[in-house]
Amino acid sequence: MNLKQLSHMLSLSQTTVSRALNGYPEVSEETRRRVMDAAKRHGYRPNPSARRLATGKSGMIGYVLPTGAAVDIDPHFVEFLSGLGDYARSHELDLVLSPADADDEETTYRRIVANRQVDAVYLSAPRPADRRLALVNTLGIPFIVHGRSEGLDFDYPYLDIDNEGAFHEAARLLTQLGHKRLALINGNDRETFAIHRERGMRRALAASGLTLGERQVCSVTMTEENGYRAARRLIEGDEAPTAILCSSLIMALGVVRAVRDLGLTIPGDLSLVAHDDVFPWLRPENFPVPLSTTRSSIRLAGARVAERLAARISGLEEGARGEVWPVDLVIRGSVAGAPV
Amino acid sequence: MNLKQLSHMLSLSQTTVSRALNGYPEVSEETRRRVMDAAKRHGYRPNPSARRLATGKSGMIGYVLPTGAAVDIDPHFVEFLSGLGDYARSHELDLVLSPADADDEETTYRRIVANRQVDAVYLSAPRPADRRLALVNTLGIPFIVHGRSEGLDFDYPYLDIDNEGAFHEAARLLTQLGHKRLALINGNDRETFAIHRERGMRRALAASGLTLGERQVCSVTMTEENGYRAARRLIEGDEAPTAILCSSLIMALGVVRAVRDLGLTIPGDLSLVAHDDVFPWLRPENFPVPLSTTRSSIRLAGARVAERLAARISGLEEGARGEVWPVDLVIRGSVAGAPV
DNA sequence: CGAGTGCTCCAAAGCGCTTTGGCTGATTTG
DNA sequence: CAAATCAGCCAAAGCGCTTTGGAGCACTCG
Numbered sequence: 001m002n003l004k005q006l007s008h009m010l011s012l013s014q015t016t017v018s019r020a021l022n023g024y025p026e027v028s029e030e031t032r033r034r035v036m037d038a039a040k041r042h043g044y045r046p047n048p049s050a051r052r053l054a055t056g057k058s059g060m061i062g063y064v065l066p067t068g069a070a071v072d073i074d075p076h077f078v079e080f081l082s083g084l085g086d087y088a089r090s091h092e093l094d095l096v097l098s099p100a101d102a103d104d105e106e107t108t109y110r111r112i113v114a115n116r117q118v119d120a121v122y123l124s125a126p127r128p129a130d131r132r133l134a135l136v137n138t139l140g141i142p143f144i145v146h147g148r149s150e151g152l153d154f155d156y157p158y159l160d161i162d163n164e165g166a167f168h169e170a171a172r173l174l175t176q177l178g179h180k181r182l183a184l185i186n187g188n189d190r191e192t193f194a195i196h197r198e199r200g201m202r203r204a205l206a207a208s209g210l211t212l213g214e215r216q217v218c219s220v221t222m223t224e225e226n227g228y229r230a231a232r233r234l235i236e237g238d239e240a241p242t243a244i245l246c247s248s249l250i251m252a253l254g255v256v257r258a259v260r261d262l263g264l265t266i267p268g269d270l271s272l273v274a275h276d277d278v279f280p281w282l283r284p285e286n287f288p289v290p291l292s293t294t295r296s297s298i299r300l301a302g303a304r305v306a307e308r309l310a311a312r313i314s315g316l317e318e319g320a321r322g323e324v325w326p327v328d329l330v331i332r333g334s335v336a337g338a339p340v
Numbered sequence: 341m342n343l344k345q346l347s348h349m350l351s352l353s354q355t356t357v358s359r360a361l362n363g364y365p366e367v368s369e370e371t372r373r374r375v376m377d378a379a380k381r382h383g384y385r386p387n388p389s390a391r392r393l394a395t396g397k398s399g400m401i402g403y404v405l406p407t408g409a410a411v412d413i414d415p416h417f418v419e420f421l422s423g424l425g426d427y428a429r430s431h432e433l434d435l436v437l438s439p440a441d442a443d444d445e446e447t448t449y450r451r452i453v454a455n456r457q458v459d460a461v462y463l464s465a466p467r468p469a470d471r472r473l474a475l476v477n478t479l480g481i482p483f484i485v486h487g488r489s490e491g492l493d494f495d496y497p498y499l500d501i502d503n504e505g506a507f508h509e510a511a512r513l514l515t516q517l518g519h520k521r522l523a524l525i526n527g528n529d530r531e532t533f534a535i536h537r538e539r540g541m542r543r544a545l546a547a548s549g550l551t552l553g554e555r556q557v558c559s560v561t562m563t564e565e566n567g568y569r570a571a572r573r574l575i576e577g578d579e580a581p582t583a584i585l586c587s588s589l590i591m592a593l594g595v596v597r598a599v600r601d602l603g604l605t606i607p608g609d610l611s612l613v614a615h616d617d618v619f620p621w622l623r624p625e626n627f628p629v630p631l632s633t634t635r636s637s638i639r640l641a642g643a644r645v646a647e648r649l650a651a652r653i654s655g656l657e658e659g660a661r662g663e664v665w666p667v668d669l670v671i672r673g674s675v676a677g678a679p680v
Numbered sequence: 681c682g683a684g685t686g687c688t689c690c691a692a693a694g695c696g697c698t699t700t701g702g703c704t705g706a707t708t709t710g
Numbered sequence: 711c712a713a714a715t716c717a718g719c720c721a722a723a724g725c726g727c728t729t730t731g732g733a734g735c736a737c738t739c740g
Binding site for chain 4: 352353354355356359365366367368371390392393394395396
Binding site: 049071224225250 | 418
């Protein structure tokens with residue numbers, strides 16, 4: 001069933017039918033109703049390729065997926081996707097994942113924009129002075145960044161959580177509990193979120209006249225194993241920390257294992273706070289000792305990004321609005337006063 | 341730069357240019373070279389919407405993503421995606437995720453097929469007599485199933501791992517070690533993979549004259565928490581098992597925690613084997629006691645599915661070929677003889 | 681009463697590509 | 711040597727939709 005057939009059986013022109021369906025004003029309400037009715041009854045659905053060809057719009061949002069033998073997609077991605085999908089579903093938006101060589105995402109961005117495959121894109125895991133943002137910005141396609149960059153000479157729309165504030169609060173709590181030697185097990189410190197977390201932590205320490213030594217900061221890919229290694233290195237080094245901030249629950253698993261292996265206890269010997277993106281399959285309250293966290297649902301962020309993307313596509317949102325969500329600090333059993 | 345412009349500057353017809361570019365034979369080699377050259381030099385790229393409209397092909401593969409407030413996307417998905425992306429990237433294939441209400445995926449399948457949005461689709465997590473397969477099969481779009489269904493009156497192409505064999509082997513090992521009371525912590529038993537695993541396990545037990553009681557089998561969503569609960573229920577019940585098979589590493593985390601909470605040890609009091617899909621961020625060898633596993637890389641499966649999908653699209657693969665991959669049984673410290 | 685004003689609706693021109701059905705001029709073939 | 715064949719190219723017809731530029735037809739108003 002296509003437009004031609006439909007309009008023919010209604011004895012109307014394709015123009016009128018098209019307009020009726022797309023809510024244009026120059027068609028009478030009665031006609032519109034008739035058309036809508038017939039369309040529904042015959043299950044008419046406009047062919048998206050044709051529409052795209054005519055309008056240039058696709059009803060899809062894009063994401064360039066860095067891939068490669070050595071590249072692992074972040075497990076956070078799937079939760080973000082859940083949220084995105086939640087919103088997208090109710091608006092008949094599809095998501096196009098364009099796999100790209102992790103070393104050369106630019107070509108892919110150019111391609112999907114040139115091809116008009118998608119109406120908008122979102123970017124994630126931005127770095128300071130991220131070239132992708134500059135590219136996408138000049139390419140002129142609507143976009144939203146999940147996270148923030150830094151040191152760019154233009155503004156852009158983003159959604160981020162207050163990573164700095166979160167780790168500031170967490171560190172402040174620990175210093176208030178008397179901890180003097182803190183350490184940070186962070187994610188990849190080329191990404192802005194990690195930089196912000198470190199910054200927040202340093203600021204809190206500075207307020208108590210403390211500092212964070214170079215050796216008290218680890219920056220690694222967020223795996224259980226890396227959490228374990230980092231924790232061992234920290235604890236077995238001189239100046240062993242009495243409290244650790246950790247950038248992910250998965251790494252926290254490794255920290256907990258390391259602490260156990262070393263015969264220490266949480267929170268007796270070590271206080272631990274980790275960031276929780278709220279996974280359904282791994283929850284901080286179920287850690288051997290319930291884990292204190294800075295919490296922010298990455299899933300909700302996904303839904304919000306989709307919502308804003310949709311708004312930008314339809315012209316409802318414009319400009320470079322940045323949105324920063326506060327992060328909850330949730331205290332559980334894994335923190336205590338500094339050991340004496 | 342579009343076809344018209346390009347053909348004009350070459351003083352050729354659009355027909356000829358199009359044919360030259362698409363490798364049709366009715367164009368001389370010299371002309372072809374000239375055209376190819378000019379196309380590359382001017383960075384000509386055919387507009388995919390136009391091409392799609394004309395050919396009906398899109399260069400994209402589709403996946404219907406079940407979503408909903410209560411629906412969590414399986415974290416395995418992201419690893420599968422890594423593999424899929426790896427292959428897709430090198431073949432300029434994009435992946436379209438169409439979010440669907442988890443209770444009504446059919447509408448979405450119909451939509452994406454009717455719309456010709458994608459050239460092929462893949463389905464995952466099939467159930468016995470899965471209606472989606474029947475639907476997709478009659479819809480006539482190329483597809484591949486990751487996993488298998490059962491009880492369907494037609495054949496279909498799939499890629500699966502030997503779940504039954506894997507759990508058969510694992511269970512056999514345990515019985516050989518003298519275990520008499522085994523238990524299974526399985527995934528959702530409405531999905532075929534879970535059924536196969538249980539079947540394999542029962543078969544192995546039967547061979548030793550043992551059986552698996554109803555109460556020795558748990559079927560739950562694969563989260564850490566559910567693993568913990570299931571383990572506690574099993575161990576604290578009467579007829580506590582001396583060995584547990586577990587369908588995922590994430591649940592195994594919970595099992596380990598439960599065992600600890602109860603003051604027991606692995607493998608002294610309980611032997612544990614889990615299925616490992618090979619996540620980069622959680623590895624069985626890094627469990628407190630290195631975990632024995634049945635191992636199969638879900639990432640490789642993703643790549644293979646993409647490869648076969650591409651083959652089907654271009655007509656290189658036909659028919660209902662099923663492919664079943666063997667699963668490695670990897671013995672580590674978490675199994676031992678049955679306690680006396 | 682004639683011009684102006686809305687309101688509906690339509691024919692036709694794209695959007696950029698592929699593909700069908702020729703049309704040429706050169707080469708073979710009986 | 712006329713007829714058949716063939717390689718190489720082209721014009722034009724779609725694919726199914728949106729959108730431009732009117733057209734027709736009441737009505738209103740000075």
